[in-house]
Amino acid sequence: MRPFVQRGGKATQVARRRPESGDGQVFRTLRGIGDDCAVLRVLRGHDLLVTTDFSLEGIHFRRAWHSPESVGHRCLTRGLSDIAAMGGEPLAVFLSLALPEKLQQRWVDGFVRGLLRLAKRHSVTLAGGDTAQSPEGVLADIIVVGAVPAGKAIPRSGARPGDRIYVTGRLGRSAAAVRRLYAHPHTKLAPRRYREHFFPEPRVAVGCQLRQGRIATAMIDVSDGLSTDLAHICSESGVVARINAEAIPRLRGPDGLQLALNGGDDYELLFTEPARRRVPEEIAGVPVSRIGEITRSASVVLVEGNRERPLSPGGWQHFAKPR
C-alpha cells in the first residue's frame, strides 16, 4: 500500500466510530494512511464485511458526462450500497486510484471532494489505498470495510417460498438519465434533476433497520437492475419468484417498466420478508413497496394485468456500449 496523497500532503486519519445503529462502539482505525497497511480493530461480537468495486472511466462513467464530484460520489456509493445490502455498517474506506498523466489536479480534487463528502455523511474514514499512474483513463477501486453483529449479516441466500418481496425507493430514474445521455451525448444533464444517477444515495440506514428489526431474510442492492438482482437472490436461495408489474415503483410512461426491470444503477435495496413481520411503508425516510412473493413454481414470472410471462435477467451492462 502506498499512502494515499491528498493535495497538501499526506493525511493520517485515526478515528473512533460510534455507529448510528446503536450497536455501540465497534471499531477503531488505529493506524490509517502512511504505513504499509491500515490497522483496524473491530471489537468483539462483530463480523467484518469487505467489498471491492471498480469505477473505470469509459465503463462506469465518462468524464464528459459526469462531474468529478459525481464520479467520486458514485464510486463510494457502489461500496456503501454493498455494505447496506448485508445490513451492515460501513467503517473504513480504501481507495486505489490510478490517474492518467495529463489529468488536471482540479479534477482529482473534485473527485476526492465528492467521495469524502459522502464518506463524512456516513461517518466513514478514508483509511488508506494505493495511487498509481494509469495507462489510460481514470481507474478507481473502492474497498469498503464494514461490520455487523456476529452472525447477523443478511445474505442473498435466505429467501424461502411464501416470503414477500420488497424494494425501496423508485426504480429506473438512473437508467432514464443514462438513456438521455446516450441520446444527446453532447448535452450536459442537470445533476439536480437526475440525482438518482449522479448522486445516488446508498441505503445504509434502511439496511441496518431491516437487520435490527429482523425483517429481511435475504437482501441485495439493485445495482444491476431488478430482473438481474432478483435472479441473484433466487439462484442463491434456490427459489423462484412472482413479481406484480403494477406494484413496481417506477417512472410513468411506456418505458417505465422496462427501465425499472433492466435499467440498473439504482442502489435501492431488494429484500424478502417471511410474511410474519410488519414492514413499514417507509423506513429511514425511504418508501418501501411490496412487489411480489417467493414461490415454488418453475421459473421467475412477471404478472402484468391478466398476463404472466417469464422474467429473465436483463440488467445493467455498463457504459461501454450504447444500449
Add this chain to the structure above:
Amino acid sequence: MRPFVQRGGKATQVARRRPESGDGQVFRTLRGIGDDCAVLRVLRGHDLLVTTDFSLEGIHFRRAWHSPESVGHRCLTRGLSDIAAMGGEPLAVFLSLALPEKLQQRWVDGFVRGLLRLAKRHSVTLAGGDTAQSPEGVLADIIVVGAVPAGKAIPRSGARPGDRIYVTGRLGRSAAAVRRLYAHPHTKLAPRRYREHFFPEPRVAVGCQLRQGRIATAMIDVSDGLSTDLAHICSESGVVARINAEAIPRLRGPDGLQLALNGGDDYELLFTEPARRRVPEEIAGVPVSRIGEITRSASVVLVEGNRERPLSPGGWQHFAKPR
C-alpha cells in the same frame, strides 16, 4: 461486489485458518464469493490489517515480458509483502480484475493459477472481489486482509537513534532483470534465472518472526528501492540514518550498488532493531544483513570507504517509461 467468477463458474470458499505463527485460530471466512460482501470473523485479541495495491498493464507489468502466472504471482506478492512489513499474517484476499474484451481465457487462467498458487502456499483464501470489462489492458487491484495480535503491528514510525538497520535477502536482482528487459525488449528472460523479478517471495514468515521475537522497532518492504523506503522509515520516525554501502547485500559488478539503492521491486524487508536484541544471520531461511544505523545527524548518509555522501530517495518509478 460482483462475485469473482473463475472458469467453470462461481466458487464459494469457506475456510478456517490456523496461522503458521502459533497464535492460534484467529480467523474464519464465514461467507466468501457470491454475496454483496465477504463476511469475515477475526477472533478477539487481534487487530486487522488491510492493504490495497494496483497491478496495471503497462505500468507494473507488460504482457510481452511477463507470463500470466508471473503477473498473478507478482500481483499477490505486492499485498502479502505489505502484510509481512507489519509483522502480520495474511488471511484473505480480494481481487478486483478488469479485462480487455479480446483477452484470451488462457491468459486469465494463467493469471489466476499464478495468484492462487502463491495464495495456497500462504494459506490465504480468495474471498471475493469484482470483475469488470477494462477500457484498456489488464487492470488488477489486490486487497489483502491480515491480522496481528492487538497492538503488535510493526509500524514505519518506530525507529529511534541508536537502532541498527537490517535488510533481508539480496537487493537489486529484480531491477537487473528490468534493465535487461528494457535493453532487449524482444528477448524473453528465463523466469528461473530471474526468480526475484518474475516470482518474488513475500517475506511473511520473516515478518512474523521479527514481530514474535520483538526484534523490529520499525519495518517496511523494499518495494520502491532501499533509498526510497529507508526515507519512508526516517520521515515517519522523525530520524535519519547512516548506511554502510559495503554492507548492502547486492549483485557484484559496477552497477550493483545503484541497483540495490534505487532499483526497487525487491519485496525484501528493511527493519530497525534497538541494538539490544540478537538478530540471527538467517531468519526463516532468509539471510539478514546489518547495513547501518539510525542516527541524530542532519541527513541520511551513505558511507563508501572513507567517503560520505547524502542518500536521497531515487527508487522505483514503474514500467511506464524506460529508465
